[in-house]
Amino acid sequence: MAKPSLHLEKFLPYRLSVVTNRISGALSRHYADRFGIGIPEWRVIANLGRTPGLTANAVVERSAMDKVTVSRAVAALEAKGLLTRERDAGDKRKSRLTLSTRGQTVYAEIAPLALGFERDLLTALTADETAQLDRIIDKLNGKMDGL
Amino acid sequence: MAKPSLHLEKFLPYRLSVVTNRISGALSRHYADRFGIGIPEWRVIANLGRTPGLTANAVVERSAMDKVTVSRAVAALEAKGLLTRERDAGDKRKSRLTLSTRGQTVYAEIAPLALGFERDLLTALTADETAQLDRIIDKLNGKMDGL
DNA sequence: GCATATTAGTTACAATTGAAACTAAATTCA
DNA sequence: TGAATTTAGTTTCAATTGTAACTAATATGC
Numbered sequence A, B: 001m002a003k004p005s006l007h008l009e010k011f012l013p014y015r016l017s018v019v020t021n022r023i024s025g026a027l028s029r030h031y032a033d034r035f036g037i038g039i040p041e042w043r044v045i046a047n048l049g050r051t052p053g054l055t056a057n058a059v060v061e062r063s064a065m066d067k068v069t070v071s072r073a074v075a076a077l078e079a080k081g082l083l084t085r086e087r088d089a090g091d092k093r094k095s096r097l098t099l100s101t102r103g104q105t106v107y108a109e110i111a112p113l114a115l116g117f118e119r120d121l122l123t124a125l126t127a128d129e130t131a132q133l134d135r136i137i138d139k140l141n142g143k144m145d146g147l
Numbered sequence C: 001g002c003a004t005a006t007t008a009g010t011t012a013c014a015a016t017t018g019a020a021a022c023t024a025a026a027t028t029c030a
Numbered sequence D: 001t002g003a004a005t006t007t008a009g010t011t012t013c014a015a016t017t018g019t020a021a022c023t024a025a026t027a028t029g030c
Helices: A012-035 A039-050 A056-063 A067-079 A101-122 A127-145 B012-035 B039-050 B056-063 B067-079 B101-122 B127-145
Strands: A083-087 A095-099 B083-087 B095-099
Touching (some): A012 A101, A012 B012, A012 B101, A012 B127, A039 A067, A056 A095, A101 B012, A127 B127, B012 B039, B039 B083, B056 B067, B056 B095, B095 B101
Antiparallel strands (some): B083 B095
């Protein structure tokens, strides 16, 4: 029986994890730190920036973040005055979340930085590779859906 | 001035993060949980399984894990009797790490599971896409090297 | 040769995180 | 209707993690 020979440097889940963590870390240093905002908070802002009035649960569904993580991020953003909650009249369990003026300012400042970072990152790839990567990620996600 | 329009669903760092976390999570459930071994511990085992006698620091360099993470994983594995430390005669700061017989058994059991998971995951991609993904990851890592 | 700097690894501490249990509101169905 | 279930969101608790400070050993430079 041959040795299993699992070489981490060639093991895809590991390789993905390393490169992803490097990218997320750099990105977080780039903007989040500078604005005193963590990644979950930033993701909430990004969602509300594009789609005001979402409930916390809608953010959970869109962002693939944990319920608890979103709950805390929302509380933190509210405490910082970056968003407001408004109880839904029809269903009092829900709150509609909206960026405050200051929240919108933060979004307007960070979003271009994030997009700039992405653009810079993608200079490493050809247009074709970028498209490939997108398709590959979709396929991997599809595979993960089927567990 | 146009809206910044950062759509998370199309933002590469975010997409990478989601798919990677899904994969890592599934993998961890697959093997690590079942053997009572966390991801950092598993990575140390994988390194020592292929290359016995590494120092903790060598594992850090190869695995891109944090120093502290490795230190703790090594301590945990030693406590579980899965590896042994031997002080380096020439440089007493270093310890040579080697899997115990039981550690080798764990490696021999988990490695094929991990490789099988990877193989299954890659059925979602064509051979060509797999090769592309490998190249793309290398390119992104190269870009990150240049910060 | 001795003071200084560097390296290997650990410890202490604080922040982040998620699972599980919980509250409150809404829905189901008998 | 009203008891049982489900859903939105929060809180509690324990585990994981990284930063910074530390110890001990080696290497460097004057």
